[in-house]
Amino acid sequence: MKIKNISAKNISFGFRKTIDYEKHKTTSGEDEKEEKLSKILSYYLQTPICYNKVNYPIKNEQIEQLQIPNIKIIANNNVRGETLSSKKNRWAIRKIKEYGIENVIDLRDKYTSEKYPLMCLEAGLGYYNFPIDSNEIDDRVIIKNFMPMFDLLNKGRCYISCAQGLHRTDIALALNYVFNPKNNEIPQMYGHLYSDMTLDDVITRINSIYRKMPDEQLRNLGWKCDARSTILERKESLKESFLEDKENFIPAEVITITANENIPHINKKSVS
Secondary structure (H helix, E strand, C coil): CECCCCCCCEEEECCCEEEECHHHCCCCCCCHHHHHHHHHHHHHHHCECCCCCCCCCCCHHHHHCCCCCCCEEEHHHEEECCCCCCCCCHHHHHHHHHCCCCEEEECCCCCCCCHHHHHHHHCCCEEEECCCCCCCCCHHHHHHCHHHHHHHHHHCCEEEECCCCCHHHHHHHHHHHHHCCCCCCCCCCHHHHHCCCCCHHHHHHHHHHHHHCCHHHHHHHCCCCCHHHHHHHHHHHHHHHHHHHHHHCCCCCEEECCCCCCCCEEECCCCC
């Protein structure tokens, strides 16, 4: 399926992020950014969108060996971890594509640079911006993004992250479990376990969205008549699973990568 409605003025991707092509142009027409954007635009006009219909396996072992901070293989051939937009992690963008990832889900709200989306697009990755946090973003904004975000996670092969790949990523995965009727696997709240936090912020966000979620929206997501009771049961299951994990959680090695270096370094750090 080809991408439709793309002009030289704007390259659109995801549901919130748009690259303004015109603002990078110069009067000479030879600006490096213009040439770069032209190549990306040409690529996307001729290439199917990175929205896979078949969930082929990803290369788990190779992905785990990338040593991106907080990287973890999660349900349905998806991967969580620290954002790849930072200088220390950009080397891994093409690697995750090579190892089977097709789309990047960025959960940050106030990230305005076009560099990361451009790098993803240039590597052949789809880029989607679905802002999520514990209390500042309007519930209605999050609810509006549920269907496209759930569809991507259901299809799999996504790299989902906030800044550190910890707390906001936990919230997004919790929402995907509680409100997505096609996802039955309870996610581990790794960020909250690692930081020795309670799950209060996650539950507060779930409760707030539950109260504001229209029944019509639940039906659109694929829920049947017993939706609300099932959602409440899933919320309780999430809490119980978190408490069990908390009793048995053993901190793993924390991976750090020195800025301006391409070689990852392991830094052992205990969690208090």
